[in-house]
Amino acid sequence: MKIPPSTRRNFTAGLLGSTSFWMYGGHKVWADALQSESALAYTPQYFNHEEWQFINAACARIFPADAHGPDGALLGAPEFIDRQMDTPYGHGKLWYMSGPFRTGAPNLGYQLPLPPRDLYRQAIAAANTYVRDHHQGKIFAQLAAPDQIAVLKAFEQGKMMLGDVPAHAFFEQLRQNTLEGVFSDPLYGGNKGLAGWTLLGFPGARADFMDWVNQKGAPYPFGPVSMSGETA
């Protein structure tokens, strides 16, 4: 886990730790605060440049910036996904991957021979080809946000294929992994500043509510803590 310079980190952590900041803070302030320690610092180990751009743009659209806080890219979801690609999960070691591979009714579940890392590689290339064909030669990351959203919706709801991958299966992979990145322990590269947990009011690794079993409708009073002891 990369530890950023302490002054910057303290500034960000302090800022993120205030509930009123999250509820009332202006868009620009927190975006700048997070920018200083996230996205740009990480060099992807699996994704190539074009894939990395795609993932960053998609994470920002799936989990967008709004009055609640920053987008999924700023929260480190792309770093999370990149790092997951070299885990047993990324290599498909948790899935039954023996053939024959046949297509069947959707309710029978995933039937592609592709582990996540291969699914991303194939589908992102095909997605950018699709975007180039429909948007004057631009790739997904170069589109304006509303166009990116329209493309993702087409993938989510359409019947098109991206290479061997049904576009909706790719979209769901992307959606799930983005949200995993935003809401998992920061140990895995996402949830920067515990911002995902702060959004929901999830107290992280506290995991001891002996004295808080029934608050009769009042909110739990403490902010989150990560497994490594980072607080917000």
Add this chain to the structure above:
Amino acid sequence: MCAKKVDAIVIGAGWAGSILAKELTEAGLSVVMLERGDERATAVEGDYPSSIDELRGAIRHRLFQNLSQSTVTIRTTLDQEALPYRRLAAFLPGEGVGGAGLHWSGVHFRAAPDDLALRTNVIARYGKNFIPEGMNLQDYGVTYEELEPFFDKAEKVFGTSGEPYTINGKIVGNGNRFAPDRSDAFPLPAMGEVYSASLFRSAASNVGYHPYALPAANASAQYTNPYGVQMGPCNFCGYCSGYDCYMYSKASPNVNILPALRQDPKFTLITKAHVLKVNLDADKKKATGVSYLDLRTKKQVELDADLVIISAFQFHNVHLMLLSGIGQPYDPKQNTGTVGRNFVYQTITTSRAWLPPKQYTNLFVGAGGAGVAIDDFNSMNFDHGPLGFVGGSPVWVNQAGVKPIAAAVGGPGGKAPTWGEGYKDAMVDTYRHSLTIDAHGSNMAYRDVYLDLDPTYSNAYGQPLLRMTFNWKDNDIRMNQYVVGKIEPIIKAMGATRYSLGMLKDGEVFDTRRYQTTHLGGGAIMGTDPKTSCINRYLQSWDVSNVFVIGASAFPQGMGYNPTGMVAALAYWAAYHIRTTYLKNPGPMVQA
């Protein structure tokens, strides 16, 4: 292992196997327990804080079966080609020492007496024609009164928390008035009630239902069980289902039985031992032992025994019987054979209610077995006559601790977006201010729902995968819809600002991609007739009398209640009769 022959082999280190191994060593037998997964001890897997890492735990399935080695295939109709269940989703079998008993939630019921003789009761009350064509409605062949001492024993071993209604016929508490009579109190008082559960209690009561505290194998206080092992008080950390309890509060074989069993020199646990088959003698009437693959050395090992206990997860039990040639495989077309027959599941749907913004439900606070339930629409507790279906559902708020990844991926619910604009607003509202209510219902058995060996796909050891043929049926869909309809007034009485009712739709097809429950049952069912059951009322194979098959595989129907309490009681029941009858005179305990 030096010995090539032991008194008894126990296959699988979950609840059923651990109970049988404990009982058989107490009877003086040498016991080898074979577990195909890893050794698991709470001091390691339950080490805080890594034990409560959601990504590694419930999301990447740390304690669950690794499908890369073996899975099942699934189809919904007889004429469909079954495809492999490649990614864990609809159900989550365990693997490793403790089995599913390590990662379960802890809801710990006794069976409803009427459910144990459901066929007899339905016919007595509504007549034979009430049973739909194609439904294999059957009795267990054992009564609640016979099982009561074993339900009691299991609760004392598990350190179960709950509130009784009657003990020895006297009303003693505010427990479930539909619950059967007890010979003793729960070993621990009921768990505390989280806010959502207390709201459900008062709302359900206001609309005329009869709420009670869920019986939970989560310790409400410090406890020492009859084996001398200790549990700590549950702190509502919310990491039960999918996790190894770091507080030693949730009952598991690892915490409640194995620490005592491991001290016994007559007991040997071998992990990474994948049983390939039970070996039979030439006329397939006696088991001689088992063949297993040592996953460390990749060598096949033969181990002989006088007694073989098949006590793996429900469908692994059936798989092993089919691979071993124990009994006759079920054929749905000819309606012959029994192994794989009456494969059942449960009908579980979740409804959600949103409270006003000033009310926080703190969904992350919880315990897997804790909550408040009603049984007004479970089992035979209501009149099915005008409704025309068999079965029922308990209904409850069981706030087991909602973690953020599962919540976020599942989405805000209702008609809210699952990503993009509006997602976060809705997610915040759902996570902070909503609660869920489950209809946790029965599932009947049908002639064309069963288990057999897949003709195409195989596991990492070259053996055919088990094939599931399963779909939802009209009877169970209508039951679910009826009971969910009864949730609506409770939600209204809670003062919800809006709600979304979750129910099975008419003609709904089983979807393997969405988690429903791991409460699979049947396929090697108990009964009184060898033509329609695999095992007799003592869970002894009709065909191979020194094989006992213990687990939810014995259930003729999927009951509305969670299965573990019944599995544990059946395990103690079978063990008692093995100890008192079988061992003195090995052979069939019931004449076929």
